[in-house]
Amino acid sequence: MKDLTRRQILLGGSAIVAAGLIPTIPKTPLTPAMKLMQSALADDIARPDYMIRLSSNENPYGPSRVALKAIAENMHLANRYSRNSRALEEVLAGINGVSTDNIVIGTGSSEILNVAGLLGSRTHGSVVCADPTYQTLLRYAENSGAEIIRVPVNESLNTDLDAMRAAVRDDTDLVYLTNPNNPIPSIIEKNALRKFVLEQSKDRLVFVDEAYHEYVDNPDYESMMGLIAEGHKNIIVARTASKIHGLAGLRIGFGFAHPDLAAEMRRIKTGEMHVLAVVAAHASYLDEEFPAFAIRKNKESLQIVEDMCEELDLRYIKSDTNFTFIQTGMQNSVVKEKFEAYGILTGRDFPPLHDTWTRVSMSKPEEMHYFVQVYKQLFST
Numbered sequence: 001m002k003d004l005t006r007r008q009i010l011l012g013g014s015a016i017v018a019a020g021l022i023p024t025i026p027k028t029p030l031t032p033a034m035k036l037m038q039s040a041l042a043d044d045i046a047r048p049d050y051m052i053r054l055s056s057n058e059n060p061y062g063p064s065r066v067a068l069k070a071i072a073e074n075m076h077l078a079n080r081y082s083r084n085s086r087a088l089e090e091v092l093a094g095i096n097g098v099s100t101d102n103i104v105i106g107t108g109s110s111e112i113l114n115v116a117g118l119l120g121s122r123t124h125g126s127v128v129c130a131d132p133t134y135q136t137l138l139r140y141a142e143n144s145g146a147e148i149i150r151v152p153v154n155e156s157l158n159t160d161l162d163a164m165r166a167a168v169r170d171d172t173d174l175v176y177l178t179n180p181n182n183p184i185p186s187i188i189e190k191n192a193l194r195k196f197v198l199e200q201s202k203d204r205l206v207f208v209d210e211a212y213h214e215y216v217d218n219p220d221y222e223s224m225m226g227l228i229a230e231g232h233k234n235i236i237v238a239r240t241a242s243k244i245h246g247l248a249g250l251r252i253g254f255g256f257a258h259p260d261l262a263a264e265m266r267r268i269k270t271g272e273m274h275v276l277a278v279v280a281a282h283a284s285y286l287d288e289e290f291p292a293f294a295i296r297k298n299k300e301s302l303q304i305v306e307d308m309c310e311e312l313d314l315r316y317i318k319s320d321t322n323f324t325f326i327q328t329g330m331q332n333s334v335v336k337e338k339f340e341a342y343g344i345l346t347g348r349d350f351p352p353l354h355d356t357w358t359r360v361s362m363s364k365p366e367e368m369h370y371f372v373q374v375y376k377q378l379f380s381t
C-alpha cells in the first residue's frame with residue numbers, strides 16, 4: 001500500500017483515485033478517517049462515504065484538543081449543576097476589555113438572541129433588521145408580539161444603514177444588526193456602523209450579532225465591543241463559541257452589555273449552563289493556536305471556492321466569514337437537492353434571495369475541492 005502524499009490529501013478524492021492509490025484518507029489528530037468511494041452517479045468523481053456539511057457554518061476541525069481534554073477531565077462533574085462560570089467570565093472579560101458584570105452566558109448565542117427578542121417585543125412595537133439576515137431573534141420577537149420591519153440589503157447585498165435608519169419608527173424597540181451578516185458574508189463599514197449604533201441606542205436597544213467576529217480580516221471592520229467597554233447603554237454585542245471554537249453542539253455563547261442591561265438579561269433568560277460547555281469554552285478561549293489554525297484553513301477553503309466562481313464567472317459575495325454566497329442562477333432548492341445526491345449538504349433557502357443564490361459553508365480544503373468538482377460536473381458542462 002502506497003502512502004498518500006500531503007498534496008494528494010489536499011487535492012482530494014479524484015486526485016487520489018487518479019493516482020491509483022487506496023481511497024482512504026488516514027485519521028489525524030484533527031480529522032476523522034475519510035473513506036472515499038466511487039459515486040453511484042458519476043464514475044469520474046470519488047465520493048466520500050459521509051455527508052459533507054456545508055450547511056450550518058460549523059467549524060469542521062473543532063473542538064480543539066485543549067477543549068476535548070477539558071471535557072474529558074471534567075466528565076465526572078456531569079452529576080453536578082454548573083453554577084461556576086467565574087473563571088470563564090474572567091477570561092472573556094480580559095480578552096474583550098470589559099468587566100465580568102458586562103457578560104451574560106447563554107446556551108449558545110441563540111439564547112442571547114431570544115432574550116433580546118423578548119426585550120425587543122415588550123411594548124408590542126417593532127424591530128428593524130436587514131433582509132435577509134439571521135432569523136432567531138426576529139422569530140422570537142415576532143412570536144412575542146413585535147412587528148418585524150425588514151429592510152432589503154442594497155444592490156451590493158450590503159446592509160443598508162440609511163434605509164434602516166429611515167425605517168425606524170417611534171415604536172421601534174430594537175434594531176438588529178448581524179456583522180458580518182448571514183447568509184450574506186460581508187461586513188458593515190466600521191465608521192458608519194459605530195455612528196448608527198450610537199445614534200439609535202439613544203432611544204432603543206441595538207443588537208450587534210458578531211457570531212463570525214474571529215474570522216474577519218478586513219480593515220473596514222470593527223467590533224462594537226468597544227462601545228460596551230466605554231459604558232454605553234442599550235447596546236448588546238453577541239459572540240459565540242460555536243464557530244471559531246468549534247463547540248456548536250455544546251451550546252454556549254455570550255452577550256455583552258451595560259451591567260444594568262446584562263443583569264436584566266440574566267433575570268429573564270431561561271437556559272442553564274452546561275458543565276462541560278463551560279470548561280470547554282474556558283480552555284478554548286485561552287488557546288490561540290487552534291483559532292489561528294481554523295482561520296488559516298478557512299481561508300484556504302474560501303480560496304478554492306472563490307477561484308471556482310471566478311473561473312465559471314459566477315457572481316459571489318467576497319467572504320469575511322466561514323461561508324460564501326453564490327449566485328448560481330438556479331433555485332436554491334434544486335441546487336440543494338442535486339448536491340445532496342453527491343453527499344453534500346448546502347445551505348437552506350434564504351428568502352427573498354433563494355431564487356438564484358445559495359449559501360455554502362466552508363469545510364476542510366479537501367472537501368471543498370470535492371464540492372468544486374461536483375459543482376462543475378452538475379452545472380457547468
Ligand SMILES: Cc1ncc(COP(=O)(O)O)c(C=O)c1O
Nearest residue numbers: 108109110134182211240242253
Ligand atoms: C449570525 C448568527 N448569529 C447567531 C448564531 C447562533 O449561534 P449559536 O446559538 O450556536 O451561538 C448563528 C448560527 O449560525 C449565526 O449565524
